[in-house]
Amino acid sequence: MSAPQHAPRGADQPLPAGAGGVMTVADLGFDGPARLLAGYGLALERVADGAAIPGSYWGEPEAGIIGDRVYARADTPVHSLLHEACHLIVLPPERRAAVHTDATDSIAEEDAVCVLQVLVADALGVGRERAFADLDAWGYSFRLGSARAYFERDADEAFAWLEAHGLVDAARRLRPPQDAHRHADAGAH
Numbered sequence: 001m002s003a004p005q006h007a008p009r010g011a012d013q014p015l016p017a018g019a020g021g022v023m024t025v026a027d028l029g030f031d032g033p034a035r036l037l038a039g040y041g042l043a044l045e046r047v048a049d050g051a052a053i054p055g056s057y058w059g060e061p062e063a064g065i066i067g068d069r070v071y072a073r074a075d076t077p078v079h080s081l082l083h084e085a086c087h088l089i090v091l092p093p094e095r096r097a098a099v100h101t102d103a104t105d106s107i108a109e110e111d112a113v114c115v116l117q118v119l120v121a122d123a124l125g126v127g128r129e130r131a132f133a134d135l136d137a138w139g140y141s142f143r144l145g146s147a148r149a150y151f152e153r154d155a156d157e158a159f160a161w162l163e164a165h166g167l168v169d170a171a172r173r174l175r176p177p178q179d180a181h182r183h184a185d186a187g188a189h
Helices: 031-039 078-089 107-124 128-138 147-153 156-164 177-188
Strands: 043-046 064-066 069-072
Touching (some): 031 078, 031 177, 064 078, 069 078, 078 107, 107 128, 107 147, 107 156, 128 147
Parallel strands (some): 043 069
Antiparallel strands (some): 064 069
């Protein structure tokens, strides 16, 4: 298993040349992500510019999660919003209710979330290329050296986890939210 490591770069770790400027929610808007999350039974809560973000594990401007809600500001990186949302998407509703700030309870689940966020970025129109670039720019660390390499060559276990939980099909395609819920309700969780 690759066990991706996640930690935002500190002020003493500048982004590599050409990587600064990850896509933010201001670039994408709130409406598309809100619609997508609603399909999974989640709500996107817009936080006022400069205000503290409830449930943010890493602190501002990173997204936060509490229960079935994802919190973000306009300056929140899209990859952060998607990553935190995917933590909730992979959980059955009864487990979501207990979530506050930190949702992962296993490396397998964290790996699945990393893969799912790329698929969700694609579905949202952000695209895989942008998702890969922003994950790398933010400072995710993967055994094969990049988010793309992990996704394409090292994520078999994560895809298997997502398929077992009804979130992707056998061809590794994201199931539409209503299909994912039907599959999960049939006993995948």
